Every structure is written in structure tokens, then in C-alpha cells.
Amino acid sequence: MTASALSRRALLxxxxxxxxxxxxxxLATRVTFAAAPGDNRLVVIVLRGALDGLAAVGPYEDRDYxxxxxxxxxxxxxxxxxxxxxxxxxxxxxxLAPLWRRGExxxxxxxxxxxxxxRSHFDGQDVLENGxxxxxxxxxxxxxxxxxxxxxHLPGARAETAIAVGRGSMLLLDGDNPALSWAPDxxxxxxxxxxxxxxxxxxxxxxxxxxxxxxxxxxxxxDGMVAPAPDxxxxxxxxxxxxxxxxxxxxxxxxxxxxxxxxxxLAVLSAEMLRxxxxxxxxxxxxxxxxxxxxATIRKPLxxxxxxxxxxxxxxxxxxxxxxxxxxVTEFGRTARENGSGGTDHGTAGxxxxxxxxxxxxxxxxxxxxxxxSDLYQDRDLMPTDDLRRHAAxxxxxxxxxxxxxxxxxxxPGLALGDDPGTLA
Amino acid sequence: MTSDQExxxxxxxxxxxxxxxxGEGGPAEMLRxxxxxxxGPALVDEAADRALWAEVRDVREAxxxxxxxxxAEETAFASERKxxxxxxxxxxxxxxxxxxxxxxxxxxxxxxxxxxxxxVSVKFPGHWSRVAGYPDQAIRPHVAGRFEDMLTAVVRHPxxxxxxxxxxxxxxxxxxxxxxxxxxxxxxxxxxLELHTLGAGGPYGQEDVQALAALLTGFAxxxxxxxxxPAMAEPGRFALLGVRYDGADxxxxxxxxxxxxxxxxxxxxxxxxxxxxxxxxxxxxxxVDALASRWLETQxxxxxxxxxxxAHPAAWGPLGGKVRTPQEALIAALRAAGAGPAEIGPDGAxxxxxxxxxxxxxGQAFHRAPGPDGWPEDAAHWITPGGMAARLEWAARMxxxxxxxxxxxxxxxxxxxxxxxxxxxxAVSRAAERxxxxxxxxxxxxxxxx
Numbered sequence: 005m006t007a008s009a010l011s012r013r014a015l016l017x018x019x020x021x022x023x024x025x026x027x028x029x030x031l032a033t034r035v036t037f038a039a040a041p042g043d044n045r046l047v048v049i050v051l052r053g054a055l056d057g058l059a060a061v062g063p064y065e066d067r068d069y070x071x072x073x074x075x076x077x078x079x080x081x082x083x084x085x086x087x088x089x090x091x092x093x094x095x096x097x098x099x100l101a102p103l104w105r106r107g108e109x110x111x112x113x114x115x116x117x118x119x120x121x122x123r124s125h126f127d128g129q130d131v132l133e134n135g136x137x138x139x140x141x142x143x144x145x146x147x148x149x150x151x152x153x154x155x156x157h158l159p160g161a162r163a164e165t166a167i168a169v170g171r172g173s174m175l176l177l178d179g180d181n182p183a184l185s186w187a188p189d190x191x192x193x194x195x196x197x198x199x200x201x202x203x204x205x206x207x208x209x210x211x212x213x214x215x216x217x218x219x220x221x222x223x224x225x226x227d228g229m230v231a232p233a234p235d236x237x238x239x240x241x242x243x244x245x246x247x248x249x250x251x252x253x254x255x256x257x258x259x260x261x262x263x264x265x266x267x268x269x270l271a272v273l274s275a276e277m278l279r280x281x282x283x284x285x286x287x288x289x290x291x292x293x294x295x296x297x298x299x300a301t302i303r304k305p306l307x308x309x310x311x312x313x314x315x316x317x318x319x320x321x322x323x324x325x326x327x328x329x330x331x332x333v334t335e336f337g338r339t340a341r342e343n344g345s346g347g348t349d350h351g352t353a354g355x356x357x358x359x360x361x362x363x364x365x366x367x368x369x370x371x372x373x374x375x376x377x378s379d380l381y382q383d384r385d386l387m388p389t390d391d392l393r394r395h396a397a398x399x400x401x402x403x404x405x406x407x408x409x410x411x412x413x414x415x416x417p418g419l420a421l422g423d424d425p426g427t428l429a
Numbered sequence: 430m431t432s433d434q435e436x437x438x439x440x441x442x443x444x445x446x447x448x449x450x451x452g453e454g455g456p457a458e459m460l461r462x463x464x465x466x467x468x469g470p471a472l473v474d475e476a477a478d479r480a481l482w483a484e485v486r487d488v489r490e491a492x493x494x495x496x497x498x499x500x501a502e503e504t505a506f507a508s509e510r511k512x513x514x515x516x517x518x519x520x521x522x523x524x525x526x527x528x529x530x531x532x533x534x535x536x537x538x539x540x541x542x543x544x545x546x547x548x549v550s551v552k553f554p555g556h557w558s559r560v561a562g563y564p565d566q567a568i569r570p571h572v573a574g575r576f577e578d579m580l581t582a583v584v585r586h587p588x589x590x591x592x593x594x595x596x597x598x599x600x601x602x603x604x605x606x607x608x609x610x611x612x613x614x615x616x617x618x619x620x621x622l623e624l625h626t627l628g629a630g631g632p633y634g635q636e637d638v639q640a641l642a643a644l645l646t647g648f649a650x651x652x653x654x655x656x657x658x659p660a661m662a663e664p665g666r667f668a669l670l671g672v673r674y675d676g677a678d679x680x681x682x683x684x685x686x687x688x689x690x691x692x693x694x695x696x697x698x699x700x701x702x703x704x705x706x707x708x709x710x711x712x713x714x715x716x717v718d719a720l721a722s723r724w725l726e727t728q729x730x731x732x733x734x735x736x737x738x739x740a741h742p743a744a745w746g747p748l749g750g751k752v753r754t755p756q757e758a759l760i761a762a763l764r765a766a767g768a769g770p771a772e773i774g775p776d777g778a779x780x781x782x783x784x785x786x787x788x789x790x791x792g793q794a795f796h797r798a799p800g801p802d803g804w805p806e807d808a809a810h811w812i813t814p815g816g817m818a819a820r821l822e823w824a825a826r827m828x829x830x831x832x833x834x835x836x837x838x839x840x841x842x843x844x845x846x847x848x849x850x851x852x853x854x855x856a857v858s859r860a861a862e863r864x865x866x867x868x869x870x871x872x873x874x875x876x877x878x879x
Contacts, residue, residue, distance in 0.1 A: 126552050140594075142616065147800040171819075173792050178799065185815040187790075192818060193825045198865040201856040202872055208852075209874040211752075211812050216872075218814035219821065296496060345496040 041158040041165060044327045044362060044403040045278045047316060048151060048286040050176060051309065051334040052129060053293030056348050057355030058340065058386060059302060060097065061111045061368065065090045068375035072341040076298055076348065087111075091368045096306035099314050103359055104366045108317075108325075110358040110427055112395050113370040116336055116388035123350035125293070128335030133175035135393055137418035148179030150393075150415050151286060154400050155181035157410040158283075166284040167277045169270050176286050184222070184282070188269040192223045225280075226273065267308035268315050275319025278328070283404075287312075292334060295347040313359045326361035329428055331399055333392060339384050340375055351385035356395060362403065364429040393419050395427065402428035432748055432848045440748055440848055440879045441707060442739070443534025445761030448843045453535055456739035460732055462533030463573040466540060471569070472523050473562030481558040482653035484513050489555070513558075518775070518785070520561045521795050525784060526770040529763040536572065539735065541756075542706055544568045546699075547583045547625060548803040549592045551796045556591055559653060560796045563588035576699070576729035577690035580625065581683050584617075587650045593617035593801060600646040600663025600676070613663075618642035620801045626689040628698030633670060640667035644674055644682045696724035703738060709750035710807050716743040748848055749878040752808035755791035757879070758820070759784060762871055765844035766831055778830055787823040792816060812877070821872050828868035837866030850875050 062078025063069050064086075070077050078084040084092030085101050091111070093100065103109040119131040120139040127141030134143040135150030146153075155161045163182035168174040171187040192199070199220060206212040267289055274285035289312065291305035309332065317325050337354025353373075373379050373387035381387045397411040397419060412419050432440075438453035439446050446452050453459055473481065488509045495506035531537050544564045551560050567586040571579035583589050590596045598614035599606035606612065618641035623629050647662030648655070662677035672688065675681045689695060700720035704712035716738075723737035738744055753761065763779060772778045788794050792811075798804050805811070831840060841849050841857045853875040860866035870876055 124553055140614070143800070147802070171790055173799070175799070185813070186818070187815070190790075190815075190818050190822055192821050194821065194865060194868055195861060198860055198869055201859060202869055205850070205853045205856045205869075205873050205875070209878075211808055212817070212874040212877070215812045215814050215817035216821075219818040222814055223818065343496070347496075 041160045041283055041404060044283065045320070045324060045329070045360075046284045046399065046403050047274055047278070047328065047330040047360075048176060048284075049309070049312060049330065049332040050129070050133065050174075050286070050288040051292050051305075051332055052288050052290045053125065053305075053334075054128070054336050054338055054350055055292040055305075055332075055334040055354060056294060056298065056302065056338040057113060057334075057353070058338065059294075059298065059348075060094050060306065060357065061087070061113060061355050062092045062094070063090060063113070063372065063375065064092045066372075066375045068377075072375060074342065075346055076342045087366075088368055090372075094302075094306055096303050097310050099307075099310040100359065103313070103317070107366045108359055108361055108363055109366055110363050111368045111370075112356040112358070112390070112392075112425065112427065113368055114353045114373050114386055114389045115356055115370055115392045115395060116353045117392050119336065120352065121382075123336065123352075125335060125350075130175065132333060132335045132392075135396075135416045137416075144417060146179065149174070149176040150396070151176045151284065152179030152181050152183060154404075154406060154415045155179075155183065155284075156414065157406045158404055162281075164281040166286070167274070167282050169274050169277070169285055169287040170265055174286060174288065184277075186222055186226070186273065186277075187265060188226065188273040189265055190223070191226075192220065225276070267312040271312040271315035272319055275316050278320060279324060294338070295343070295349060296345045298342070298347045301347070309357070317359075322361075329358060329360040329362040329399055329403060331396065332357040332359075333396070337386050340380055340386055341384070352381045353386040353388035356392060358427055362428050364426055367427075369425055369427060390425075391419065394422060395425055397421055398424055399428060432846070434745065436846045436848050437745055437748060439534065439846070441744075441751075442538060444528060444531075444537055444757065445534070445764045445844060446846060447530075447764045448767050450532055452846075456736065459533075459535040459739060460573075460736055462536040463539060463732060463735065466531075466533050466536035467570055467573040469569070471562070471565035472520055472527070473565055478562050478566070481513075481516065481561065484509075484516065485555050485558045485653070488513050517557050517561055521785060522774045523770075524564075524795075525760065525763070526768075526773040528760045529768050529773060530770055534764075538707075539572050539731075540564065540569050542703070543572060543579060545798070545803040546702065547579070547589065548798045548801050549588045549796065550798045550800070552592050556588070557796075559586075559588040559591060571731070573732045574730075575690075576695075576724075576731055577687040579731075580690050581686055583625075584621070584645070584648060584686060585655045587653055587655055589617070590648060590650055590655065593620055595645055595648055596650045598642065598646050599661050600643060602665070603646060603661050603663055603677070605658070605660040606646075606663070613639070613642045613646065615639065615642040618645055621645075621686075621689070624802050626698070627692060627694040631694040631698065637669055640669045640674075641685070643667050643676055644669065644685055647677065647679065648682070691725075691728045693721075693725060696721045696729070699729075700724055700734070703734070704744075705806055707738065707751075708744055708746070713743040716741050749874075751806075751879050752811050753877050753879055754804060754811060755788050755793040755820070756795075758791075758871070758877060759788060759823075761844065761876070762827055765840060766835065767843075778833075783823070783826055783830065787819075787826070791819040791823060817872075820877070821868070824868040824871035825864070827871055828864035828866070831867040832862075832864040837863055837870065840867060841870045844870065845875055848875065 059076055059078050062084055064079040078092050078094045080086040080092050083095035085098055086092050100109050117131045118137050118139050119128050119141055122141060130143055131141055133149050136144045155166055163184055166177055166183040168177040168185040177183045202216060206216050270287040274287060278285055289308050294301045313330055316330060320328055333356055334354055336352055338348035338351040343349055371389040373389050377383055379387055393416040397416055400406045408421050412421055435452045443453045491506040491509040494502040528537050549560050549563055551557055563586055567582040571582060593616045594614045595617040599611035601612045615638055619638050622633050627633055643663040644667055647658050649658040649661055650656055657679045665676045666673050667676055669685050674685045701717045703720055704716045719741050720734055720737055723734050727733040768779055775781055837857050841854060853873050857866045857870050860869050
């Protein structure tokens, strides 16, 4: 690895200065002023492992809450941030408090995808990203992502319009419509001379020529995102955030899933792309599968979530942030009661967390079903009172003007849009 | 580019040359390789398979203990889990090493083709242990035999039954179905018709899906193995493509599957799929026709169909119509390096970072295909900016290791023979450093097309 690559990686993971010149956006300059799909921005963060909505945003006024969660209730008495006299934000999300005060944070509680009963992460994430109507975890015929299908209905959408940030593929943005994908730590270490040679031998092959050229451009852009800081310490290896449940019962050790990249780097690259030509960015955070000792195991994942949002805001700058909605979704919620090992198990309804200057108000939305045993789903989970896809659909509509027919038929087949939840201004 | 017959055989139909071995040889030799592979030893044999399942149960128990217990139980769970992961990872390395070393590259490609055709992706953590042995147990023994035997082996393998929810499908009027008030799950039935046999748009309707789903009830699992469970099987008679079969009868269901395997739509579907895989994303119609007729004449004798493929002039056109998938590229790179089995593993020269982790980064981790339709075939799926960046990064890392053992100019010739273009050969020789010469080759269209 070259010295510059090392320091750049360190910067992406450590303290870095945001903000850069227009020259850092080759993609943006190349296609300036082509018909872009508006000025609004959407960031979708997939929280893998099933975030405990009842811990992230605790219904502390619900009379059954504390009894069900002797050690895992989020309450103002325990450092939770009182949002509205009914709900409290987990202490580890407190970096988001200033956003709440400015009307840039909202929650939709007691929502879920149509997926029911099997409670498998794999199927649950498939449904979440595919947007299908099926309770049994089946996907739509095309097995593509709803965010990719949404691109079909965005006038002027190009590959640069949407980017999946991180390693490996992301179903949410997979499909027939071209979209970018890039890992913040990916780095073309070949010398410029060697890259010239590669371009020369690829010249006769349009597919390779285009992909190589674009890869080089994005790499240069990512390189240009950070000011050089030669005395930065090299990064510490092993970026895994908490336990990855996917391998919990015997997936191979590494190489099974791409390495996790830290939240800050994902957010930095997303923000930079959104300052350029991109309008939509998506990435994943992990570690939310807190079966044991949740008090400890949920800390880091929540901190990462808060850091991602705060970094996005800083990276986008006030003007673009004002036109941005960040939507955080998870495959399902967790059990209402804590289990015998100080954790929670796979449940049904959970919480969506929204942030951004495009929100209408700081508010906890959703119809609260209550936690009395008879109000629970199957006497164990928070009862879903709304379809998560409905909120995602209204978000697409508010930001990009997608027509209702496209949302109900193509993006989320079988969905009934219903009334506007009003989360976005 | 024009290349001789042996180069085409090795690059298009094989996994690339090894410097210490002969190339593919002629069609007759390639067919013999297929038979040798079918008879070859399994990476996960009967005993290993039982041991794996026992280990999964141990991990589950340890997990239960850890949830209830304290520090000691947690440590025990962590170490049990680590052991199982090591074992599963070792199987992946072994399958990679086998492909890198085999003298029967074409046979290996065919085994991979059929494994992909009957894709099983890992669905839940305990599933890993079933998926690990699946290719060797259900696919490879049948690559030189009849398609229907492969089909029936797949439908009786726990990995597939778990993957497509067949083990959760109850005949609504079966004893177990009535007792537990459970019904049909059509997932496997639908994919069998749409993906595995007749093909999308084939001559079947929803009533055929339902009939097949009913006939498949009872195909279930027990202790991690296939088990026919009469208590779950739907009684009655069911018409599939106009032929009536008795329900709740394993043999009848198998004969229904055999009929599907011999169906003209299946012949057509698989003929095209083979041609697409080996020759071009948009293959010559004459080639597809020839393969389909051979399939029908022989009722799906895979050796005969493959012989027809190798005998057809359209299969021997210029190279370059297809892009190597990340797995193919990795195996070809290892072969050209003459990598030995001991070098491919967590502690070898070609460790995780260069192999299993690189495949994940390039978007093709083992047993992680995006859906039951397997990995995408088309060049445009793989050669994207992000995909190219991942290949470049891998190429650079490989270059560092390869530079220790071989001159890049020699490596380029070893990897591509007379398919190496003069331009690429010149560029490799001009790279400023040896490792960059290797990286350049591995990232070139020459290497990544076949």
C-alpha cells in the first residue's frame, strides 16, 4: 500500500476535514446541468440485525413498559432524552438531541414490513429491501430492490443518481436501473503509469474501458475528499461492529460477508456524493441483534447510528441538509419483554428513525398500540399499527414527486398509500 | 483474437491453464474428465456430514447455556462457534483448492454450472452446515449422468428443502397439516417449474404450481437430513401438465419430476442456458437448437448433451464473448500461478484476503447468490465501476504475492497462452514494477474475458 493510500484510509476512519472544492467532483463536472431529478436528497440507512425500537425510543409513559423491561427500559430517569412527555431517546443517541430541538429528527413507532412470524433476519431483510407484500418472506418476481425500482420513475435519473455505499451488493439498490456502488475504503493502489497502461489495453473493449475510467474517477474523487495529513496514525484493523448475527451459528469466519466499514466513513462518502450529482444514497449499519446483555451490546451500534446522522449533516452543509431526509429502517423489531439473558429476541413492529432538514417537525409519529399483554402481537411483540413501506412511499413522493400509481403498483406492489403521515414538509 | 483449439477449450470450457499440467485436450478427454469428476471423492462425505450436523447442535446447545449461564458458558459457546466456523471455512478453501488443482477444468466448470442452476444460498446460520456438502452430495455425482437423477437428488437434499421452504410445507389435509392447521408452501414447486425445469414463460399455470406443491408435501427433513414424512403429505390425485399423479406417494412424485426433466420446454430452457453460460450472453440459435434436440433424443443425458455442445462449430468461435465471474477469475489466477492445495488456506500464500474475502468484495462470496436463479451471467452485471474497482484491488494484492514467485511476462503467457493479445503482453512488460505487471494482467479484458 502506498503512503498516500494509508493516510487517506486513516483519514476516512479518523478525524477528517470535510468540505472540498468543485474539482473533487469529476462526475459532477462531466455531466453538469443535465436534467437532474430535482434538488432533494434521500439517504436510506438499513440497520441490520433488527434494531430494538423499544430501547432506541422508549415509551416510558406506557404503564407496562418498565415491568416488561426491568433492565432495558429507556427512561428520562436513566439518562434518556425526554422527547414529548411520552417517549424518550436512548442516551447513546443523545448526539441527535440538537436535531430534535431544531425539528430535524422524527420517529415513526410501531411499524413493520408485511413480513410476519418466521422472524428470520435473512427473509426479513429481503422483504425490507425488496418491498414485497408477502408475509412469508417471498420476494417480488424481479427480486430487485424497491429503491432501484423507484429510479424508473425519477425523470432524468442516471447511474450517478443513486449510490450504494459500502462493500458487496445491497439488494435495496440492486435491479435493472443502473446505480453506483462504492466502498469508502476501496482504493486503486496502482501507479498512474500503470493505470495508463490499463486504460490503453482496455481501450478496445468499451465495457472495460468505461468501467475502468469511471472507477478511476470515483477513486480520484474519494481521494480528493480529504486533505492530506501525512502524520496520521495508520488505521486499526478489525472494524467489525458488535456481533454479526448472520454468522452467529456457524457462517465461515471471514470472507463470508464483506468487512464492515465504520459509520463515519460511510456517511462521509454518502454526503460527498450527495453534494455532487447523486440524489439518493444508501448504506447499512450492523450489530443490532442484541440477544444478550443488551445494555452493553446496543451501545456501539446506537453510537454508530448517531454518528452517521451527525456526519451526514456536517458533510452536506446547511443548504443541502435542508433538502435532505435520512430514513433509517430495520427488518423487524424485538420482543417487548426482555429475555433471561438481559437481551431481547426477534420481534415484529419496531421504529423508523428520520432525520434531516426536509422533515416537517420533531415528532414521534405512528399509532401507539400499547404494551398490555392483550395489545401485543402474539403476546410477545409490539403490535404493528402501520406498514413501513407506506412511510417509505410517502417519503419518495415528498422528495421526488413519485406518482401514487407508481408507488402502489411498481415500487411497493399491493401497497395502499392511504393518508400522508406528514413526516416530511 | 484467434486462438487454437486447445486454448479455446481451456479458457472457454475450462478454468484456465496450469503451467505444470496439460490443457483440456479434445472433447473425448473432456467427457472422460466429467465421468472422473462424478466418481471423485466428496469434500463432505457421509461421516463428515453427520459430524457437521452434530456440531451445529452442540453450538445451539452451547448458545442456550450461554444465554442462561455466566462467563464460563459464554467462553464455551464462543469457542464452539469458532470451531464450527473454521470447519466450514476449511470446506470452502478445499473446494477452491480442488478447482485450482484439477486436471478436469471443464468437468469442474460443468459442476459449477449445475450447482448454480440449482442454487442454494445460505438462508439462516444453521443452514451453512447443509449447504457446505450440497454440491458434492446432490450435484457432482450426476454431472455425467441424467438430468432427472440430478433433479431428484436436489429435491431430496436438506439444503434445497430448507432453502425453498419445502420442509415447512404441509398438505392441508394431511395428518400433520390438520393437527397443526398448516398448509402448502409453494416456493419450491414454483421455482422447480420456473427456474429448474420448464423455465419462465413455460407451458404451465398456477394450477400446475399448486399440483406440484401438493405432490411435494412430505419431502422434508429430520436431524439435518432428507426424510420423507407421510404425515405431512397431501392425499388425493393431482394433475401436473395434464397427467395425474397420486399424492402422498414418494415414488409418484419422483416420476412427476422425471417427466418434467424430459419435457421439451425443459430441453429448450437448459439448452439455451448452457449456450449462454459457455458461449455468449446472446448465443447462436443453431447451437441452442442442436442442444435441445440432443436433450430430447436422450431424455436429458447430460454427457450426450455436453458432447453435442463440444461438437458444434458455433461453440468454437473466437474467445471473448463472456466475462469471467469473480470466482472463475480467482480460480484461473490460482491455476496460472500453479498454486498448490497447501498454499490455498488461512495460513497459505493465498489466504483469506486474496481468496474468500476478495470474492465477497467482488460480489460473489460462496453460497451467497442473490436468489434461487443463481448468479447473474451478463458481462454488464460484473464489469461496473464498483466491480472493476474491487477487481483492481484484488489484482493489486495478488500482484504482490505473484511477484514473489514468477515473472509477470511468464505469468501472462501461463494464464492465457496464445489468447494473450500483443498489446496486453507489451503493457505487462512495461509496468514499472513486477507486481504491477501482474496486477495489470489480472485487471485486463484479456484475462477477464473468455
